[in-house]
Amino acid sequence: MKALRNGTSIEERALPVLPPEEFRRAVLRGAEGGRIVAFFGRPLGEGVRLYAVLADDAAGTLAALASDVGDRFLSLTPDCPQAHNFEREICEQHGVHMEGHPWLKPLRSHAAPYSFFQVEGEEIHEVAVGPVHAGLIDPGHFRLQCHGEKVLSLEIHLGYQHRGVEEALENGPDKRAALLAECAAGDTTIGHALAYALAVEALSGSIAPPRAQAIRAIALELERVANHVGDLGALGADIGFLPTAAWFGRLRGEFLNLLATLSGNRYGRGLIRPGGVLCDVPAQLADDATRRLSRARDELRQVAGLFFETSSVRSRIEGTGVLTRQECNALALLGPAARACGTPRDVRRDHPPPGASAPPIPVAIAMTGDVFARSHVRWMETQHSLEYLIEGFRALPAGAIRAACGPPAPGRLAVSLVEGWRGEIAHVALTGEDGRFARYKIKDPSFQNWTALTLAMRGTQISDFPLCNKSFNLSYAGHDL
């Protein structure tokens, strides 16, 4: 199998194209010691070419392989649950029937009526929520099968935000492509813009200058901190512990505002482009940022102390929405959700981008897999990121912020991974003979992690739903694309 590293590309001709049965075995083998990063299709001739990208996190390597299939494929999911959503997507997008898949329902399409899983029996009742929710959030539909207050099963029906992002990127890159990447998931603008830039750079054989890389890394951590802090506040609100909700909420704004000072936009729109970044960090801004960050760090310690040391908060989040390590590994969960189950998976450490020089940020781990673990991992990560940021602004390398980035080379496949605040973002770009994108595949970590929310909810109380949901805070937009 062809080994490649994060942010590099290979010739598509060099890809092993295996017969379906062999391909199937190779993916199963790869998923056993490692995991599936991406698994998708592309129409080719009469049939469909399936592509799989596998990761070996310990070795820091990736492998890509392909197989040409007709309209059927023997599903991997019964042997390998992490293939679940990938296979549903392939079936939906390319009409490849996944034989033996236990749950082959539409993932995004609303073309046909959707049949929900139902539990029957005395005193069983169903709770339906969404797509228009009570609060200010994105659209999705949830069905809970309950016995009294107890949740037996949760099913999540998504697709309401399907805009057609991947399709719109086909035949790119064009002048809209970077914007589309930025708003694949709007709260992860930096993560997706960076993955896009790395993919295009990998295809054109260019590399961003060290200063640009440092600014990108800073923006990525600012985005992480803003979201983690915001979610801790949202958890406070759902618990009804309002002082922390207000305080975390204000501090979230500090980080967004810093990102805005850096890039001109609170979400970092227009900062990262192939070749580098569009905004430099003047010395005064760096000094100012260091001061602002140190102040925010001190305040955060106080409010996080209040949150995590209040016994009524602890009793509400400890033991709630537990995921086991086995479940985590079977689904190959990503980001804080995985790290809260004791799985130390982190792209920043395992698959650093090309040219990275700074030592990686420590990986935060918790063992209990509950709402407490997920929120505590996020608090630990916030602290690590803050240290990194304060040092990063102090020690910015000198030099240019942008290098020339030519057009993508034809007939290549590039993979880029970024540890966004929710976990691993993967972009896989394939160019045709004309150098244009023949397929552009985006995976937001939510795509893999939504299933974890349904598992975490089993056997809990219905009133635990907001807490569980908030502790993951998955993206609807990033899933629906």
Added chain:
Amino acid sequence: MAMPENVRGRPVIDTGRCPDGCRACADACPTDAILVDGGPGSARIDLGRCVFCRDCVEGCPEGAITYGRDHRMASRTREDLALSEGVKLAAALERKMLKLLGRSLKLRHVSAGDCSACTAELQALGNVVFDLARFGVQFVASPRHADGLVVTGPVTQNMRLALEKTWKAVASPRLVIAVGACAISGGPFRGLSAVHDGVESVVPVDLFVPGCPPHPLTLLDGLLRLLGRIEDSPR
């Protein structure tokens, strides 16, 4: 009030600098937000399509386009967002409507396919910094309790029905506020087959708030203008 330092406010074109027949900015714009439909110096920016990306600033050889720090840009009609002298800021609702609303405005949010950044800025309006509730404006959990809708996103095919139903569930007279480039024109998703290119193609709109996403100050300004709490001449 002005935008915080470095934040991109309303873009301005100094058309006096535009050479004859130049379309460099329009060609650079990824959302076709720049209209050059008349003779020389006719270039103007449609703020309903603009995503504030600055590609036009880089694309203009004359340095004619700059970002101002003006956060005010909400308007009452779609056309008012694309004027050569900037934008015609929103006028207050008519008296009768204002009287009906009294001192409070209750809004229901419908995310109709937004990327989630517009939603996040609406959430931010509720924090202790912007504190929308102090103006009597509140987001409510049901359309039955609402005076109107705030809609974000281009309206995906998959959200159309839900938007229509939610709109019908609000008692008349009802308001609709379109927030962000997507909700106004489709934004970066304009023309894609899975979306409707904006709220207006599904329900009538009373206030358009440009941005990608709009800064909370822009949102606040638009809402308060609609309620007649701010009235000043356009800058």
